[in-house]
Amino acid sequence: MEQTSLQSKKLFTNKNLFKLFLPLIIEQFLEYLVGLADSIMVAHVGEAAVSGVSLVDFVMALLISLFAALATGGAVIAGQYMGKKQMKESREAVDQMVWFVGIFSIIIMVIIYLMKPLILNGLFGQITDEVRGDANTYLMITAISIPFLALYNVGAAIFRTMGNSKLPMKVMLAMNIVHAIGNAILIYGFNFGTAGVAIPTLITRIAAAIIIITLALNKRNAIYIKKSLKHKFNWPMIKKILSIGVPFGVENGLFYLGRIIVLSLVATFGTAAIAANAVSGTIVMFQVLPGMAIGLGLTVVISRCVGAGDYEQAKYYNKKIMRVVYASHVVSCVLVLALLPFIMNVYGLSEAATTLATQNIWWHAGFMVVIWPLAYTLPVTFRASGDAKFPMMVAILSMFFCRIALAYLLSIYFNMGMFGTWVAMFIDWIVKAIIYVCRYMSGKWTTFHAI
Numbered sequence: 078m079e080q081t082s083l084q085s086k087k088l089f090t091n092k093n094l095f096k097l098f099l100p101l102i103i104e105q106f107l108e109y110l111v112g113l114a115d116s117i118m119v120a121h122v123g124e125a126a127v128s129g130v131s132l133v134d135f136v137m138a139l140l141i142s143l144f145a146a147l148a149t150g151g152a153v154i155a156g157q158y159m160g161k162k163q164m165k166e167s168r169e170a171v172d173q174m175v176w177f178v179g180i181f182s183i184i185i186m187v188i189i190y191l192m193k194p195l196i197l198n199g200l201f202g203q204i205t206d207e208v209r210g211d212a213n214t215y216l217m218i219t220a221i222s223i224p225f226l227a228l229y230n231v232g233a234a235i236f237r238t239m240g241n242s243k244l245p246m247k248v249m250l251a252m253n254i255v256h257a258i259g260n261a262i263l264i265y266g267f268n269f270g271t272a273g274v275a276i277p278t279l280i281t282r283i284a285a286a287i288i289i290i291t292l293a294l295n296k297r298n299a300i301y302i303k304k305s306l307k308h309k310f311n312w313p314m315i316k317k318i319l320s321i322g323v324p325f326g327v328e329n330g331l332f333y334l335g336r337i338i339v340l341s342l343v344a345t346f347g348t349a350a351i352a353a354n355a356v357s358g359t360i361v362m363f364q365v366l367p368g369m370a371i372g373l374g375l376t377v378v379i380s381r382c383v384g385a386g387d388y389e390q391a392k393y394y395n396k397k398i399m400r401v402v403y404a405s406h407v408v409s410c411v412l413v414l415a416l417l418p419f420i421m422n423v424y425g426l427s428e429a430a431t432t433l434a435t436q437n438i439w440w441h442a443g444f445m446v447v448i449w450p451l452a453y454t455l456p457v458t459f460r461a462s463g464d465a466k467f468p469m470m471v472a473i474l475s476m477f478f479c480r481i482a483l484a485y486l487l488s489i490y491f492n493m494g495m496f497g498t499w500v501a502m503f504i505d506w507i508v509k510a511i512i513y514v515c516r517y518m519s520g521k522w523t524t525f526h527a528i
Contacts, residue, residue: 088160088381088390093240097374098401100246101237105370107246107253109362118260120424122211122270127426128348129211130274131355135340136196137219137226139333140185143326144227147178148234150322153380153461154314155238155300157528160384166314166528168300171235173314175228175290175302182227189220205348211271218275225286232289237377239299248288252281321527324469325460335476339484339498346488350495352426353433360420360434361441364413367405368450371398372457379461380527388462388523395458395517402450410442437499444503451510455517463527471512479505 089097119126151174158167189196193216197209233245259277263269269276293302343354362369375398382391417438421431456468480501488497516522 088385088387089378089394094374094378094398097237097240097242097377098371100242101370101374102367102405104242104246104249105366106363107249109359109366110253114257114260117423118264119271119274120426121264125205125207125348126211126271127355128208128351129213130215130271131351131358132208132212132340132344133215133219135333135337136189136216139330139337140189140223141226141230142329142333143185144178144182144230145234146326146329147181147227147318147322148174148230149325149376149460150174150318150320151178151231152234152238152376153321153463153527154317155235156377156380156461157384157463159238159300160381160386161528164299167238168303169311169314170318171231171238171293171300172303172308173311174234174318175231175293176308176310177315177318178227178231179224182224185227186220186223189216189223193217208348208351214271215275218272219278222279222282225282228286228290229282232286232293235293235298235300235302236289237373238380240377242374244292245289248285252285255284256281317528321460321463321465324465328469328472331473331476335480338481339501342484342488343495343498346495349427349430350433353430353437354495354498356421356424356426356430357434357437357441360413360417360438361445364406364410364438364442364445365449367409368402368454371402371405372454374398375454375457376461379458383462383526384528391458391462391523395455399450399454402454403446406446406449410446414439414442433495436496440496440499440503444506448503448506448510451514452506453509455510455513459513459516459522462522463525464522467516467522468513471509475505475509475512479508 119130151170155167155170155174158164158170193213196216197213229248233248236242236244256277259280260274263273263276267273290302294304295301340351340354343350375395378394378398379391382388382394417435421435424431424434426434456471459465459468483501483504484498486497487493487500488495491497493500
């Protein structure tokens with residue numbers, strides 16, 4: 078009877094979930110497909126170019142994660158207001174989010190340019206002059222796109238909050254087609270080298286941001302951005318957004334900072350290790366892609382449930398969506414491993430780099446299908462309910478004591494080389510999974526409120 082009651086008043090039908098999650102998976106697939114295409118095309122230039130681009134991409138990924146976190150903060154607040162049927166407050170939340178993230182991203186862009194020597198010479202550790210030169214070219218061009226990356230993330234979050242994940246998918250599809258064509262023309266046609274990857278990246282990020290923000294200004298949307306260049310910051314509302322966005326941003330930021338620190342360790346093992354780490358890092362994203370995409374939709378679902386004050390539905394959808402994540406990961410891993418020989422052949426890396434990359438990808442698949450959803454999908458539910466500080470603290474401690482400390486211990490003192498840094502990552506997943514399962518079972522996450 079209880080199950081029947083829950084089914085009759087569900088906030089999301091299976092059709093609703095399908096329409097939310099499928100475009101998100103396609104969008105994420107297209108995004109990572111461009112990353113794969115970039116790395117394959119730049120491999121045509123040489124392993125130094127692959128290494129240089131991958132090093133900068135780690136920094137850009139760090140920034141993207143910060144903007145995505147702030148956008149998530151706005152999406153959670155707007156979603157909870159929608160769950161309460163308070164549409165005016167929901168619109169105010171997204172308006173404040175756009176202005177705050179836009180200004181913040183411009184400041185970040187300026188800082189990146191000012192800190193360029195430190196990034197290239199200090200953060201990346203011991204790299205060859207050739208790799209440094211390629212990294213410098215790529216960074217100088219793509220750093221201009223930072224504010225546009227931020228605005229696209231915010232715009233996409235606005236439409237996802239409304240349950241319209243199809244529109245961001247269409248924008249991403251169009252931009253990725255342009256991106257791929259631009260890469261092919263500049264790299265193969267004009268021999269632009271690393272710049273041939275950077276220029277299309279910049280152009281498409283600018284275009285994507287302009288398109289999605291323009292569409293978000295439409296007053297026909299349930300929530301929209303105000304058409305005005307005059308803005309007054311609503312600090313109480315911004316504080317609510319930051320209560321979710323900042324802990325998640327710190328968590329994401331330290332995650333990528335930890336990866337960059339580990340990357341400087343990987344760099345000491347030579348160009349083959351850097352290239353293998355970069356290539357395997359790109360390929361395994363296709364394994365984890367469904368979980369990451371569904372996590373974006375889970376934020377929408379849980380925030381609506383919590384806004385409506387219905388934690389039973391929040392638990393119901395968490396379990397339901399976790400099962401979907403597990404099933405989709407099995408499919409994605411099987412597909413990636415089946416195509417792996419072909420993909421590695423396309424890269425054309427050295428035999429040493431190919432062997433290392435293949436090893437990483439197989440082990441990643443094994444651990445991911447069992448552990449990853451518990452370590453990364455569960456905390457999405459916590460954040461969407463307002464419990465953002467707990468996963469932040471767990472992620473910080475686990476990052477330093479597992480991913481970083483163990484990476485140095487295993488790779489250097491146990492002579493595991495670059496693969497030791499991947500083993501440390503798997504241990505990090507296991508530790509977080511155990512802690513998050515205990516948190517979820519305790520029910521403490523249901524006592525938090527973001528609005």
